[in-house]
Amino acid sequence: MKKTTLITAMLCLCFAGNDLVAQTAAGKKTSGPYTLRNSAEFTSPKGHAVQDPCVFPDGILQVNVEQTESYNLQWFSNDLKMVKENTVSVADKFNKDVRFFGMVRIKNKLYAFNREVFRETESEGITALEISPKDLNVVGNARNLFKSNGKVRMESAVMFGYGTVYFGAAGPSSYDLYFSQDESKVMCTYARVSKERNDKLNKDIIGCYVFDENLTKVWGDEIEMPYTEAKMDNLGYTLTNSGKVCLLAKVYEGESKKDGAKDKTKPNYHFEVIVYDKGSKTPKKIEIKLDNYFNKEAYIYEDGKGSIVVAGFYGQKVGAGVDGSYILSLDVDKATISKVNGGYYELPSEFLKTFMSERQLKKAEEKMEEDEDFDLELNNLRIRSIYNTPDGATKMVAEIHYIVARRNSNGQVTYTYYYKDIVVMNIKGGKLEWVQKIPKYQMSATGRGCSINTLLVGDNVHVFWKDKPENSKRASTEKPARFGGTNGMLRGCMITPKGEMKFTDIVDVAPYDMHFDIQAFIDGSKSNLISTERRSKQNMIFSLDVKP
Numbered sequence: 416m417k418k419t420t421l422i423t424a425m426l427c428l429c430f431a432g433n434d435l436v437a438q439t440a441a442g443k444k445t446s447g448p449y450t451l452r453n454s455a456e457f458t459s460p461k462g463h464a465v466q467d468p469c470v471f472p473d474g475i476l477q478v479n480v481e482q483t484e485s486y487n488l489q490w491f492s493n494d495l496k497m498v499k500e501n502t503v504s505v506a507d508k509f510n511k512d513v514r515f516f517g518m519v520r521i522k523n524k525l526y527a528f529n530r531e532v533f534r535e536t537e538s539e540g541i542t543a544l545e546i547s548p549k550d551l552n553v554v555g556n557a558r559n560l561f562k563s564n565g566k567v568r569m570e571s572a573v574m575f576g577y578g579t580v581y582f583g584a585a586g587p588s589s590y591d592l593y594f595s596q597d598e599s600k601v602m603c604t605y606a607r608v609s610k611e612r613n614d615k616l617n618k619d620i621i622g623c624y625v626f627d628e629n630l631t632k633v634w635g636d637e638i639e640m641p642y643t644e645a646k647m648d649n650l651g652y653t654l655t656n657s658g659k660v661c662l663l664a665k666v667y668e669g670e671s672k673k674d675g676a677k678d679k680t681k682p683n684y685h686f687e688v689i690v691y692d693k694g695s696k697t698p699k700k701i702e703i704k705l706d707n708y709f710n711k712e713a714y715i716y717e718d719g720k721g722s723i724v725v726a727g728f729y730g731q732k733v734g735a736g737v738d739g740s741y742i743l744s745l746d747v748d749k750a751t752i753s754k755v756n757g758g759y760y761e762l763p764s765e766f767l768k769t770f771m772s773e774r775q776l777k778k779a780e781e782k783m784e785e786d787e788d789f790d791l792e793l794n795n796l797r798i799r800s801i802y803n804t805p806d807g808a809t810k811m812v813a814e815i816h817y818i819v820a821r822r823n824s825n826g827q828v829t830y831t832y833y834y835k836d837i838v839v840m841n842i843k844g845g846k847l848e849w850v851q852k853i854p855k856y857q858m859s860a861t862g863r864g865c866s867i868n869t870l871l872v873g874d875n876v877h878v879f880w881k882d883k884p885e886n887s888k889r890a891s892t893e894k895p896a897r898f899g900g901t902n903g904m905l906r907g908c909m910i911t912p913k914g915e916m917k918f919t920d921i922v923d924v925a926p927y928d929m930h931f932d933i934q935a936f937i938d939g940s941k942s943n944l945i946s947t948e949r950r951s952k953q954n955m956i957f958s959l960d961v962k963p
Contacts, residue, residue: 444922446921448961450959451959452495452960453956453958454491456955457497457953459954460487465477465949470939470940475956476548477491483509483513484506486503487502488548491956505557508553508556513531515527516590521601521626521628522628524628526544526545526630527545528542530542530589531559537566539562541559542558542559543557544556545630560626566607591603591652593653597656599628600633601626601654602623602626603623604624614645620639621637623635625658625693633693641698645667646670648666650663651715653716656717658692661688661747663715663725665684665686666684666686667684681733682710682733685704685710686725688715688723689701699747706759708729708730708739709733711728713726719803724744725743725745729759737796738762739759740760742758742760743755756843757846762850766850795817796838798812799814802869802871804873804912806874810871811842812869813837814834814836814855816832816834818833832859832861833857834866834867836852836853837878838850839876839878849913850914854894855895856897857900858900863932864881864903864931865934868880868933868934868944870942870961872942872961872963875909875910878907878908879944881903881905883904884923884925902924902925903924904922904923905920905924905933906918945958
């Protein structure tokens with residue numbers, strides 16, 4: 416499952432050559448193969464919340480929303496110049512219990528999705544209104560896409576699959592949106608409020624509705640999960656180009672995750688792909704088996720050839736960390752799996768040692784003398800991107816990420832988000848040709864401003880993140896200084912097909928009193944990443960371009 420990140424705040428830059436000038440001006444900054452461009456500042460009418468840029472082949476539509484009262488529509492050319500603008504009233508398009516959710520693009524159609532509540536039946540659903548980027552106007556009237564059969568559970572975060580959604584709702588949300596790989600279809604999911612308070616007795620009821628680019632319903636229904644909440648963790652979905660829904664789940668062998676957890680000789684869980692399709696009441700179940708390895712991390716997606724792929728990391732011991740990666744192909748019709756180019760790719764022990772401190776290395780060496788089967792492992796590795804490059808290789812980009820919860824003396828729980836080293840793997844011809852590490856150490860109380868973004872241009876993979884400026888001068892073997900997510904140096908690393916890494920310091924964002932969340936940039940489809948910076952009165956669109 417590939418997640419499309421939510422677009423939040425952006426950096427505001429204005430350059431003439433290498434010097435900072437007035438923030439009202441358009442400009443650009445070029446460093447190495449990267450150019451960061453910004454539009455001139457633009458305003459939105461009073462009361463209109465600035466949304467994320469909606470990217471089309473011939474330009475960018477900036478939508479600013481006053482809930483269900485009016486939309487301010489601004490068209491920018493691809494060189495970030497505003498061409499035209501229009502504000503249109505939509506007050507007569509909606510019922511009273513409607514709240515704006517976000518802008519959604521399916522192919523070249525754009526819709527404003529809204530959460531609509533039906534109080535008399537204690538149900539809710541999505542109501543959509545089409546927007547014409549060409550005319551800077553709305554099309555027809557809003558229409559309801561579906562209604563739940565009961566109360567819908569509110570969640571604290573929203574996850575997205577392929578495609579483009581421009582998130583506009585603040586706070587908890589009821590819905591997740593996923594897109595097919597070719598962006599021809601969108602799926603909206605939600606979970607009903609549980610019938611039972613006991614997770615061992617309750618099975619989730621999931622609403623699952625699939626629509627094409629005209630918002631014609633392909634299929635949809637409320638589905639009872641095959642296992643109880645205690646026995647099953649829902650890890651996410653992939654919507655195939657044909658409209659099938661593949662649910663990736665972690666299923667525990669006992670009645671809950673606690674059963675069998677103390678037995679370190681075998682895992683107390685397995686991963687499954689549960690496939691739902693139009694007209695089929697009984698889903699197909701495909702268990703992900705890794706021979707004698709233990710599955711640590713799973714990531715499901717549909718590749719450019721229409722194949723469903725599950726990739727992830729495995730370990731050789733239950734309670735230990737990662738020893739290598741795997742790639743499996745699913746035959747959904749036959750409910751079978753097969754290895755891709757050998758299937759398993761062990762990380763070299765010398766590479767794993769680079770993640771250890773001197774103390775850890777000493778302990779590991781002592782342990783290896785006592786136990787010849789001891790392996791060095793890497794923990795908390797999370798897949799961020801997988802690319803099939805033109806040279807026939809598969810490149811996997813992962814990041815060390817974990818969250819630590821702490822309870823104080825008053826019983827309050829706080830969370831600290833850690834985003835550490837980046838790992839890039841190149842698999843070709845059934846072998847792990849090379850693996851590289853990009854040292855990084857980010858930590859914050861919110862996670863905002865941390866993590867990475869990636870882009871494939873030709874055969875080169877580009878990785879972007881924010882960092883402390885002084886880390887640019889540290890040797891690759893030195894532990895980087897900790898970065899807290901605010902300000903910092905925007906850095907890029909180009910990884911060539913041979914595994915060569917070329918680092919570039921793009922721009923120090925410290926002089927700008929604003930957020931810059933590189934993880935939230937979206938693919939602009941022109942060898943660039945793009946986003947909008949929101950300010951109290953002025954705003955800018957930015958494009959991070961990569962030279963082919």
